[in-house]
Amino acid sequence: MITSQPECDKVTPLTDTDRTTPAFAPHDHSACEARALDEAADRLAEQGGRMTPVRRRTLEILLESHRAMGAYEVLDRLAAEGFGRQPPVAYRALEFLVEHGLAHRLQRLNAFAACLHPGHDHAPAFLICRACDKLAELPAAPVRAALADLAGETGFAVERVTIEAVGLCPACAENPAGAEA
Amino acid sequence: MITSQPECDKVTPLTDTDRTTPAFAPHDHSACEARALDEAADRLAEQGGRMTPVRRRTLEILLESHRAMGAYEVLDRLAAEGFGRQPPVAYRALEFLVEHGLAHRLQRLNAFAACLHPGHDHAPAFLICRACDKLAELPAAPVRAALADLAGETGFAVERVTIEAVGLCPACAENPAGAEA
DNA sequence: CCTAACCATGTTACATGATAACAAGTCAAC
């Protein structure tokens, strides 16, 4: 089950729970954040991209919560910290992160989220909690395989797939009021 | 294979090809269009919605091509035909169609497309050709099942899923120039 | 028939999301 979908096993050993529910389950988030930043730096070194101040700060902002953030929400944060206050500032940093596999774009929300497994290329499925806005990345290989089967019958050549589910995370399902931060 | 995913078999018998590749394969499109309109009317009768002039015209516009259209593109068409020229006119009609299962919203494109199988509730996967912009609806039951398995492990309760693939349709794969209309 | 309630349609104004085009600063290579 694990071998079919390579996940981050180079920097820190992860339990099975870590792989699929890091956002919903309580966890040591500062470690979570630090690990993602480390892996991001590694990945950029391999790829040749430059981790500049705006880009790093943008990634840190995305990593603070397990939520997707709108570009303008990110921009406000950047502007407040002395970076530029015009939309392209945020869009360019976000675009860079997405292109280098350090963040994902969420189509359903017109928003962006830090990638939790930046160690390698991957195209996960997302679970978006409509109550607390948290986000989980799932290994989507089986889902993609099912889709590829169907598409193959029609002769359609799939290049990129978006798989995003909206629903309730375990915490919010139990406690329909405000879930814990 | 067919029984697990109910598809339109009440109005016109459909071949297997009709079910999955109506947009990419050459076909009698005016029949295709007429059938979808009929089924839409039936469905609305069951549900109690009113098929008013703007709504009908909006659906017809979406049905003309097997493409997704932006709300403002629809609005231009409506305005040119004497309907209102302000955004809410188009958005309201489109929202109505989506709510009643007569059209779909494409997240990747910020756009809308007529449903080709409005006979019943369904949540298909979409194949979007990046060359000719045509669109196909696939029965997504197997894909959804694969996703439900994964989500179930995390305790996440999936409510709605978006599955959209971008790629090349058979015609455009053969002929990278402009495919036939 | 008249009216109240509801819904559909239209408007204005605004909020949010995204990009084009250009100017200026940084930095390494030569």
Add this chain to the structure above:
DNA sequence: GTTGACTTGTTATCATGTAACATGGTTAGG
């Protein structure tokens, strides 16, 4: 130290989506 690639910033504009309100039609009761 100058060239050239890249990064960051700006202004201006476009695209997408909604809130709030006014008007007009349909319909059920009186």
